[in-house]
Amino acid sequence: MDDLYRDFILEHYKRPRNFGELDPHDLDAHEYNPLCGDELGIQIRLADGRIEDLRFNGHGCAISQAAASIASEELIGMPADEAAALDADWMLELLGIDISATRRKCALLSLKVLRHALTGEGTWPVGAAD
Amino acid sequence: MASVSAELDVRADFPILRRELDGKRLVYLDSSSTSQKPEQVLAALDDYYRNHNANIHRGVYPLAQEADALFEGARERIAAFTGGRPRTTIFTRNVTDAINLVAYSWARTNLAGGDAVLITEMEHHSNIVPWQLATQATGAALRYLDVDDAGMLSLEQLDAELARGDIRLVAVTHVSNVLGTINPVEEIVRRAHAAGALVLIDGAQAVPQMAVDVNGIGADFYAWTGHKALGPTGVGVLHADASLLEAMPPFLAGGDMIASVTRERSSWNELPWKFEAGTSMIAQAIGLGAAVDYLATLGMDRVRMHERELTAYALERLTELPGIRTFGPPSADDRGGVVSFALEGIHPHDVAELLGRENVCVRASHHCAQPLMAKLGVAATARASFGPYNVREDVDALVAAITKAQAVFA
Numbered sequence: 031m032d033d034l035y036r037d038f039i040l041e042h043y044k045r046p047r048n049f050g051e052l053d054p055h056d057l058d059a060h061e062y063n064p065l066c067g068d069e070l071g072i073q074i075r076l077a078d079g080r081i082e083d084l085r086f087n088g089h090g091c092a093i094s095q096a097a098a099s100i101a102s103e104e105l106i107g108m109p110a111d112e113a114a115a116l117d118a119d120w121m122l123e124l125l126g127i128d129i130s131a132t133r134r135k136c137a138l139l140s141l142k143v144l145r146h147a148l149t150g151e152g153t154w155p156v157g158a159a160d
Numbered sequence: 161m162a163s164v165s166a167e168l169d170v171r172a173d174f175p176i177l178r179r180e181l182d183g184k185r186l187v188y189l190d191s192s193s194t195s196q197k198p199e200q201v202l203a204a205l206d207d208y209y210r211n212h213n214a215n216i217h218r219g220v221y222p223l224a225q226e227a228d229a230l231f232e233g234a235r236e237r238i239a240a241f242t243g244g245r246p247r248t249t250i251f252t253r254n255v256t257d258a259i260n261l262v263a264y265s266w267a268r269t270n271l272a273g274g275d276a277v278l279i280t281e282m283e284h285h286s287n288i289v290p291w292q293l294a295t296q297a298t299g300a301a302l303r304y305l306d307v308d309d310a311g312m313l314s315l316e317q318l319d320a321e322l323a324r325g326d327i328r329l330v331a332v333t334h335v336s337n338v339l340g341t342i343n344p345v346e347e348i349v350r351r352a353h354a355a356g357a358l359v360l361i362d363g364a365q366a367v368p369q370m371a372v373d374v375n376g377i378g379a380d381f382y383a384w385t386g387h388k389a390l391g392p393t394g395v396g397v398l399h400a401d402a403s404l405l406e407a408m409p410p411f412l413a414g415g416d417m418i419a420s421v422t423r424e425r426s427s428w429n430e431l432p433w434k435f436e437a438g439t440s441m442i443a444q445a446i447g448l449g450a451a452v453d454y455l456a457t458l459g460m461d462r463v464r465m466h467e468r469e470l471t472a473y474a475l476e477r478l479t480e481l482p483g484i485r486t487f488g489p490p491s492a493d494d495r496g497g498v499v500s501f502a503l504e505g506i507h508p509h510d511v512a513e514l515l516g517r518e519n520v521c522v523r524a525s526h527h528c529a530q531p532l533m534a535k536l537g538v539a540a541t542a543r544a545s546f547g548p549y550n551v552r553e554d555v556d557a558l559v560a561a562i563t564k565a566q567a568v569f570a
Contacts, residue, residue: 034513035568044505068509068539089539091509092569136509 033128035092043092048102052085059146060088063139068094072143080109086143091136093129098140100124105144114148116141118157167551168458168466173198174549181519187557190521192337192365192498192545194387197451201390204450208443216442217416217433231442234449235432241452242363242384243373244399250432251395251445255364256286258383258398259331261435262360263290265408266381267329273299276326278357280305280313281535282336285528287362291331301326307535311339311488311495315347322355329358334366338527338541339488340471340495342366349378358404364388368547369467369496371460374399390455390547391448395441405431412437455548463548467497470546474499474555481562487536497546500527503562506569508542514565515542520557 055073062069068090075083084105086098101124105113121141122129129137138155146152171177174196179186188196214224216231232246239249252258271277277291281304295302303321305313313332321327330352335342349359363384366372374382381404385396410417410428417437419427428434455463472492478484483504489495503511512524523543526533533539544558 035510040569068507089507091507093509095507133509133513 036127039092039096039127042096042099046095046099048085048099049087050085051087052083057147059143059152061139061143061146061152063090063094063135068139070094070098070139070143072147074147076110080107081105081113086140090139093133093136094139097121097125097137101140110148114145116155118155118160121155122157167469168462168548169551170458171549171551175199177549184519187520187554189544189546189550189554189558190523191547192543193523195368195390195547196549197390198454200454201392201447201450205392205443205447208446215439227442230446231440234445237449238397238452241456242367242399243375247431248400248402248405250398250400250435251440252398253394254385254396255362255383258396259286259290259360259362261398261411262381263294265411266404267294268297269409271295271298271300271328274326275328276301276303278303278305278321278327278330280332281307282339282341282532283333283529284337284362287331287333288531307532310490311341313343315351318348318351322351322357327355327357329360331360333362335496337365337498338500338529338532338543340498341489342494342496345377345379365496370464380404386444386448386451389451391451392444395444395448402431405435411435414438458548466548467546468492470550470552470555471495471497471499473552474544477555477559481559483566487541498543500541500543502538502541503566506565508540511542511565514568515561518557518561518564520561
């Protein structure tokens with residue numbers, strides 16, 4: 031059994047949840063992973079301060095795509111201010127796999143683009159280890 | 161037709177190749193990024209620091225004279241290796257540094273509105289971004305030659321561009337770091353010069369794997385780097401035309417590049433030192449001297465034949481795999497020792513990660529060539545590239561590791 035490429039990661043990569051376009055939407059953003067040129071966009075619809083719905087779009091590796099897919103299921107329904115404050119540990123625990131330092135940005139790209147959409151600033155999330 | 165095998169096996173000269181990962185031998189296929197170093201280079205670095213370390217160019221004591229002789233001796237052999245002359249062979253940090261030297265010292269004092277710089281879609285960012293900045297700073301235009309579906313440039317398009325009459329500089333790579341394409345640089349220089357344009361060639365991928373004669377090519381500027389040619393990091397080379405260098409202002413200012421300094425102004429040291437401000441990369445230049453000695457002993461024609469055979473074998477084996485797309489010229493005759501590829505349904509990052517577990521080292525990235533990636537319609541590729549120390553078994557290991565990666569994603 032591979033540590034990184036577990037079945038649920040590959041499953042989310044091949045059939046990502048909440049990918050595509052969201053029309054209409056209130057917020058959107060776009061980010062790049064400078065390591066490989068991967069890109070990820072997000073469109074968010076808000077209602078009563080919560081993320082009512084969202085879609086990711088773009089292309090990337092199994093880790094970045096699966097992370098976005100898995101995160102999307104948690105993010106829908108979450109208060110926007112809570113979502114904007116999510117840190118790297120939240121994402122890494124959600125994935126539950128060992129991520130090497132070089133692949134960390136792959137795993138965190140979806141959280142970065144989410145922050146960009148919600149706060150206007152796309153900063154890399156940090157965690158307890160940073 | 162039977163051909164004499166050009167196969168080299170110099171693995172024993174490269175200590176790092178003895179490293180294993182979980183009992184799997186190191187299969188290093190990332191020489192386009194940086195090459196491994198032979199024992200002879202490591203010994204030269206060690207010998208310099210243990211026995212000859214002193215600053216160069218000013219010391220009169222014997223140790224300093226030894227260091228000076230080693231450093232300038234390396235310059236002479238490095239210049240001879242590529243057909244250049246010591247006086248016009250400038251040490252830089254790398255190719256990026258060399259191109260920036262030209263982009264600052266030559267371009268910013270010679271370009272103006274109405275002029276143009278012509279580059280190509282297959283350039284590394286190091287031969288794109290300096291020209292974006294230099295043309296923005298001077299009001300000149302920046303134009304590109306296309307790469308066709310076979311990964312080649314068009315000389316007809318070059319002629320059409322030159323006929324517009326505004327091109328002052330053509331900056332082109334000798335060998336593409338992504339496609340492997342070997343460009344017809346002599347012909348490009350001939351046509352550009354006939355149209356009154358200068359030529360800069362990025363030889364980063366060419367010098368490590370084929371015989372290069374900068375004098376024969378005739379480019380005004382030819383840049384390459386040591387660490388891809390079995391030498392240490394931190395030393396690159398710019399060969400340039402003497403009269404251009406004489407006319408150009410210095411790039412970096414400071415120690416060692418001056419003839420005299422008063423409170424108000426300075427005059428410049430002679431070539432090549434006018435362009436080598438500050439204490440040089442002494443050990444690295446000496447190490448690169450040992451690297452070119454090593455390559456000269458192997459013979460660059462033999463290195464080229466060896467890598468051509470490996471590339472042909474890799475293309476043959478890789479194209480047998482399902483769901484693979486390879487990039488670049490179809491014939492190994494037209495390309496250097498690099499094969500970029502994409503696997504259906506597996507991102508290059510994941511390819512490189514899974515191959516890494518088999519101790520097969522490939523690069524997965526945009527290879528600092530994002531305009532080319534856009535042209536190819538991909539964000540990134542995986543890339544296997546060869547050095548003189550690679551053997552056919554390395555290609556077999558690559559193919560086996562790809563098959564294993566495909567099984568994970570099946």
